[in-house]
Amino acid sequence: MSLRFVLDPDLTAELRAQIVALWVDVTNAGGAVGFVPPVTAADVRPVAEAAFAGIVDGPDRLLVGFDRDRPQAVLVFADNRFDLKAHWCVLKRVMVHPGAQGRGYGSALMREAERLGRKLGREALHVTVRGGLGLERFYTRLGYREVGRLPGALRVAPGDDRDEILMWLDLTAGSPDPGKASR
Numbered sequence: 001m002s003l004r005f006v007l008d009p010d011l012t013a014e015l016r017a018q019i020v021a022l023w024v025d026v027t028n029a030g031g032a033v034g035f036v037p038p039v040t041a042a043d044v045r046p047v048a049e050a051a052f053a054g055i056v057d058g059p060d061r062l063l064v065g066f067d068r069d070r071p072q073a074v075l076v077f078a079d080n081r082f083d084l085k086a087h088w089c090v091l092k093r094v095m096v097h098p099g100a101q102g103r104g105y106g107s108a109l110m111r112e113a114e115r116l117g118r119k120l121g122r123e124a125l126h127v128t129v130r131g132g133l134g135l136e137r138f139y140t141r142l143g144y145r146e147v148g149r150l151p152g153a154l155r156v157a158p159g160d161d162r163d164e165i166l167m168w169l170d171l172t173a174g175s176p177d178p179g180k181a182s183r
Helices: 013-028 041-056 105-119 135-141
Strands: 004-007 061-067 070-078 088-096 124-130 145-157 160-170
Touching: 004 105, 013 041, 013 070, 013 088, 041 070, 061 105, 070 105, 088 105, 105 124, 105 135, 124 135, 135 145, 135 160
Parallel strands: 088 124
Antiparallel strands: 004 061, 061 070, 070 088, 124 160, 145 160
16 A cells, blocks of 8 residues: 655644654654654653644645555654855755555655655755664665764663764756665
8 A cells, every 4th residue: 555645734632643653653663763662652742842833834845645544654854044055955854654654655755755855946855864773775775874873862761872874865867766875
């Protein structure tokens, strides 16, 4: 089954709760979305509400991939809030429900973000990933390239510091071949 993508869906109380639940499930399955497991909805909700405020009040945008009426994939187009960086944006909170892993939803979400990024007039997309999980390989397959690394920038536990890896997708070069990494 494929996802139905919606840009800027109405952030009802129900959808907010579903996104928080998705965020909890992703985190507790080992996903790198701002927390370290175990977390509860009470842990995630304040961070989620701040993100929702940036979406409702602008200038951020929300992309949700629905399977039937349930969100299975989510990301935020985070505006840089700085005129000199208005031509690109950061993708934040990139999540796919752990129960939907292996169905191609992550790739579909990122391809839709790429399509919308172009449509929204962006020249590049940026995402940061937590080192030690191999996430950079996923993004490289989608045409992103590593443009920097902050050694030990993320402390996930005492004695467990991870690199923050900066990934970049140039949208001006046309659609990259999904089988090749950008140079």
